[in-house]
Every structure is written in structure tokens, then in C-alpha cells.
Amino acid sequence: xxxxxxxxxxxxxxxxxxxxxxxxxxxxxxxxxxxxxxxxxxxxxxxxxxxxxxxxxxxxxxxxxxxxxxxxxxxxxxxxxxxxxxxxxxxxxxxxxxxxxxxxxxxxxxxxxxxxxxxxxxxxxxxxxxxxxxxxxxxxxxxxxxxxxxxxxxxxx
Numbered sequence: 728x729x730x731x732x733x734x735x736x737x738x739x740x741x742x743x744x745x746x747x748x749x750x751x752x753x754x755x756x757x758x759x760x761x762x763x764x765x766x767x768x769x770x771x772x773x774x775x776x777x778x779x780x781x782x783x784x785x786x787x788x789x790x791x792x793x794x795x796x797x798x799x800x801x802x803x804x805x806x807x808x809x810x811x812x813x814x815x816x817x818x819x820x821x822x823x824x825x826x827x828x829x830x831x832x833x834x835x836x837x838x839x840x841x842x843x844x845x846x847x848x849x850x851x852x853x854x855x856x857x858x859x860x861x862x863x864x865x866x867x868x869x870x871x872x873x874x875x876x877x878x879x880x881x882x883x884x
Contacts, residue, residue, distance in 0.1 A: 737803035737811070738875055745874025746803075752867045753801035756818070760794040763787070763846035770846045777828055777843060777853075778835035786824070793821035801871060811877035819872075822864045829857035 740746045763770050767787070774790075775783035797818030799806050806814065825844065832839045832853045842851045844860070851857070 732807040732809075734805040734807055736805055737800075738877065740803075741874045745871060748867055749801045749803070749871040749875060752818070752864065752871055753798055755864065756794045756797055756801070756821070759845060760791055762848040763791050763794075766847040767791070770843070773841050773843045773847050774828065776837075776841065777832035777839050778837055779828055779831045786828075790821060790824050793817045793824065797821055800875070800877065803875065808877060815872055815877055818868050819865075822861060822868055826858065826861040826865065829853075829861050833858065 740749075770791075771783040771787045774786050779786065794817075797814055798804075800811055800814035800818065828843055832842060833855055839853045840850065841847065842853045842857045844851050844857065
């Protein structure tokens with residue numbers, strides 16, 4: 728067992744479409760993270776306005792961190808196998824959190840004016856289309872994970 732973690736090249740994508748889809752999803756994550764960080768001082772207020780229970784500043788920090796942490800897997804960067812799995816799962820959790828916020832905002836009894844997808848930088852109205860967008864991102868993340876699965880099967884000799 729080596730003390731130092733060795734980075735490995737990403738596994739070869741199963742199809743060309745997987746590579747394009749993962750790059751597209753990475754672009755969406757970068758767009759969302761930059762927009763959320765641009766006005767991060769008011770981003771927790773936007774999340775709190777959706778009525779989601781819990782500390783809004785923690786939700787905001789966790790969401791942005793997960794979006795940025797998902798990028799290395801989607802960009803096929805050289806990583807250790809464990810970090811590649813962490814990066815892939817971070818993308819799933821970020822999308823699940825966005826889906827939770829979108830559903831909560833739609834079911835909230837109060838009038839919510841911003842969906843929090845792009846932070847306070849771009850105010851997007853709340854609607855069930857937010858849920859569809861998050862579900863679509865989930866499909867793209869699942870497709871990327873299928874096509875670039877980070878764990879290599881052990882071959883018996």
C-alpha cells in the first residue's frame with residue numbers, strides 16, 4: 728500500500744455522446760456556481776425565501792461547494808479513484824439538493840419570486856419547470872456516470 732495517493736487518468740467514455748453530455752453538464756454547473764457566487768452575500772436570503780427548513784447559509788455554502796466539487800469528474804481530470812467517486816457523487820447530491828429546493832419552493836404556501844437556480848444574480852421565477860430542469864440535470868448526471876463510471880472492475884487472472 729502506497730502512502731501517497733496516485734492520480735489516474737479517467738476511464739475512456741463509452742460513447743462520444745457521454746463526453747459531450749458531461750461537458751455540457753459541467754458548463755451548467757460552472758454557470759450556476761459562478762452566478763451563485765457572484766452575489767453570494769444575498770444567496771442565503773434567496774434560499775431562505777423558498778421556505779426550505781434549516782439554516783439557509785449552510786444550504787447555500789453546501790450547494791456551491793458540491794457544484795464545484797462535481798467538476799473534476801465531469802471534465803475527466805486526472806484524479807485518484809476515490810476522489811473521482813467523491814466528485815461524481817457530489818454532482819448527484821448537488822442536483823438532489825436543487826431538486827429539493829425547487830419542489831419545496833413550488834409546494835410552499837408563500838409567494839416565492841426567485842427559484843435560486845442562479846442565485847440572486849439572475850432572478851428566475853418559481854414554477855414546475857424548475858423541477859423539470861432539475862430532473863433533466865439528474866438524467867444528464869446519470870448518463871455521465873454510466874458512460875464514465877469511475878470504478879474499474881477487477882479482472883480475475
